[in-house]
Amino acid sequence: MLDAKSAQAAALFTAKDATRPDHADEDHPPVPRARIGVLVANLGTPDGYDYWSMRRYLNEFLSDKRVIDYSPLIWQPLLQGVILTKRPFSSGAAYKSIWNEDAGESPLMTITRSQTEKLRAALGKRYGDDVMVRFCMRYGNPSTLKTVREMVAEGCQKILFFPLYPQYAGATVATANDQFFRALMKEKWQPAARTAAPYFDRPSYIDALAQSVERTYGALGTPPRMLVCSYHGVPQRYLLEGDPYHCQCQKTTRLLRERLGWDDNRITTTFQSRFGPEEWLQPYTVEEVARLAERGVDDIAVIAPAFSADCIETLEEINEEIRESFEEAGGKRFTYIPCLNDDDAHIAALEEVIVENLGGWI
Template identity: 65%
Template structure:
């Protein structure tokens, strides 16, 4: 159901001194937009292909020269990968709502924030969410915010650690939308929150709650982050360093020793060397070292998604068990 937009007419509010021919303008509001990575609309081949094409064509995600990358992507990768990715999404799909868990959870987060901010500021604030890839698009949400009268917008990429393929591309897309507007809203982007005390406390609470439910205490906690090519670190992307600091702050908050907490990275793609250790290999090595019970945390993901619900719960879990864990 569409929200009604209250507008000032000539002779009232901000248009008190405007001529009668002046178009009505919405009452001024502040907008808050939560920006997540994205999700396919469905798990079939063509839905997956559209989503993966948009995602893997982003120069922030894969920065190879287009003349070299696009033929490989369109003619080889996108003829096969939609099948395997579609299978992974099917295994985690929210069949009740016919959408991915990431979409379900991001919407729920938005609803919670709406409740909190509306209680404080009433109708002077609008809250919504967008996806960098797929729907609802950044372009459509920011335009809708502007139509509702949001002259100031807080744009909040939901990535705890800053990364060029995540935070930067989300901001890029927001700025591209503003470039097409006659009257741009003032926009402020929220920085990474990898060391924010509330975030670290939330991670610690999650770990402690899980530990309290175990019959035996895990001998190792593995913080598994989405990986990036090692070259990104060398070129100045702070993501790897921020991941390491998040792990350290979490370990200190939990009162654990360095030997009890490891950092690993998952979701490697392509031929380049990526930051490591790779989670799937690291947990297998832990099992070979005699660890029978480990816990895995995903600090880089603000909501469950295919990387947490399928990759960690299945691929990484199976790697650990098959190695003797």
């Protein structure tokens, strides 16, 4: 009986289209047809909203030193103690409120799968079956390690890794890339590898964002007085340590405003999802929407340009917690503009990134 490593090695030679190389001896094992892989990646999702599923997911996420960079000697006892004892309950309740019960999965999983299927169809029209398109998650399933293993076993000798984050941050793009390279470290026959750069200022992405705003505003009739661009936050010191995330977020907002043809007083940049006691990028969305309402700006729209797919931070945090903060401060109309998700303009922008990065490979 084969052990796990031997079984994995054997899988390399059992792909359905594997053949013996030309001029090889008759006892040479079959080798799968060489293909190019495109692996898109998102943050991740728990397998369920029950306590143990949430605990496993949160443990993996909050143990990532790109996310929480405190000393493990201090952080891990706190994490394994009070945090992972209590937080799975509150996080599980939040996930339950948005869960896709029909599919038995989180909205992020549903949307990322749909994005992948549309990209597979679009790239199939360009390249036929020479390019394989898969998706993975940095935390949870399908894991990066397992997906890379499967792609190599099916003949991918070149893989383009594409984290679906418009802006770069160490806690998002870098940790996704880290995990991809860890997966490559386990391969006996490593594929050639590329990573796609963030696309925060790409005209096709900005145009897709603008179209989503225009559609929403058109359906509302009377346009909101303020568009709040809410980005996921990071600690303020990350900016001071050289992380470009804050600057890239500000540029995305500026380019969106210019594309819409608006003045500065109709759009603002904020940051959400603060965690822990230290200072994060400001202004905080939950506080800023309340300030707007208190100043009489009682009709706003909120968009989340840092997220490629709707998830817990948008569907629960923005559309429930942040909405509540605005309304409790006197706000009258709160409109959430969904993420670009699998919108055709978004898929076209992602396809553009992929095609550009496959240059020279196909």
